[in-house]
């Protein structure tokens with residue numbers, strides 16, 4: 169692993185150093201926001217930049233969770249043609265910064281007072297050796313359960329609070345002929361559900377140990393076996409077309425009432441919003457069973473590549489400034505389903521789900537329930553995360569027993585961590 173990393177470092181650094189071909193005033197922005205809600209949200213940034221006279225060149229790489237976008241970013245960087253800005257998050261920010269290819273955002277951070285408005289837990293991820301090298305956009309909460317209100321009401325079901333209630337409700341719904349759980353069969357979506365179950369079944373301390381510290385005793389514990397069992401139990405309530413399904417299509421199933429629930433981060437809310445749906449009327453979202461006091465956070469962010477062109481540099485700093493402006497934080501997050509990442513943004517225009525999220529974010533920051541999402545690159549290293557993804561998806565899509573999955577998890581994590 170280390171050797172490959174070092175090789176990539178030198179190839180990328182050399183390539184970017186020798187060819188920097190940014191065009192004046194133009195920002196080419198690589199991101200993976202292509203669903204209805206995501207596109208509506210990112211277009212707000214484009215509009216604001218264009219209003220200030222900059223040119224926006226959109227480089228969207230479809231694929232939920234962003235792994236296709238990250239592959240494209242690496243190959244563009246290696247060929248000496250990085251975009252001006254790219255959606256990159258978590259530990260990968262540090263990896264890019266280590267290459268010495270990023271623009272420092274310190275002057276805009278200083279002028280805008282980011283150190284006072286961005287929470288320390290987020291700022292630490294955005295900085296490299298004390299310098300701002302990324303700008304955070306939002307805070308997503310991962311551990312939500314999205315529900316079609318009418319489907320529950322028509323079947324006299326209340327929203328499940330425990331996993332037992334949950335499976336009892338799914339059993340009732342299955343008999344009605346609908347697909348109770350809207351499932352997107354892609355590794356990152358399966359890992360998203362798994363981490364929600366790990367928090368819900370194991371509790372906060374267990375989640376911290378297993379998915380943040382990758383603690384071997386936690387990974388091989390009976391609790392972990394139980395988590396795998398609960399996850400697998402869901403499969404009987406999903407449909408045959410689940411494999412490969414995109415997350416937003418799964419959300420669409422809940423929106424249309426073809427399914428009752430989806431476990432997904434609150435980018436799903438962006439889809440409900442884009443479809444003109446209102447929380448409390450058409451749908452509801454509550455923390456997944458057992459996760460009321462947990463907030464699995466996922467922060468999106470952008471890095472900027474070092475460009476020589478003065479106009480392009482100006483456009484980069486405008487983009488960074490706009491992203492953390494209260495105006496953008498409001499309009500973007502209203503469309504995206506997330507909450508503002510900076511302080512000082514009015515809660516007023518946000519709906520009940522976002523307001524609950526804001527309150528839980530503040531409360532869990534004090535209680536210790538504010539925990540980084542493994543599936544969304546906030547917790548373990550990319551190698552350990554990849555190892556976890558492989559085991560979870562192989563387990564879910566085969567006849568592997570839960571006990572065997574826990575064993576495989578330990579082996580894979582140990583190997584990746586070396």
Ligand code: BGC
Pocket residue numbers: 200206231232233234308415435466467468544
């Ligand atoms: C990102 C979200 C995005 C989602 C689906 C997550 O990892 O943080 O911004 O909407 O993936 O693509």
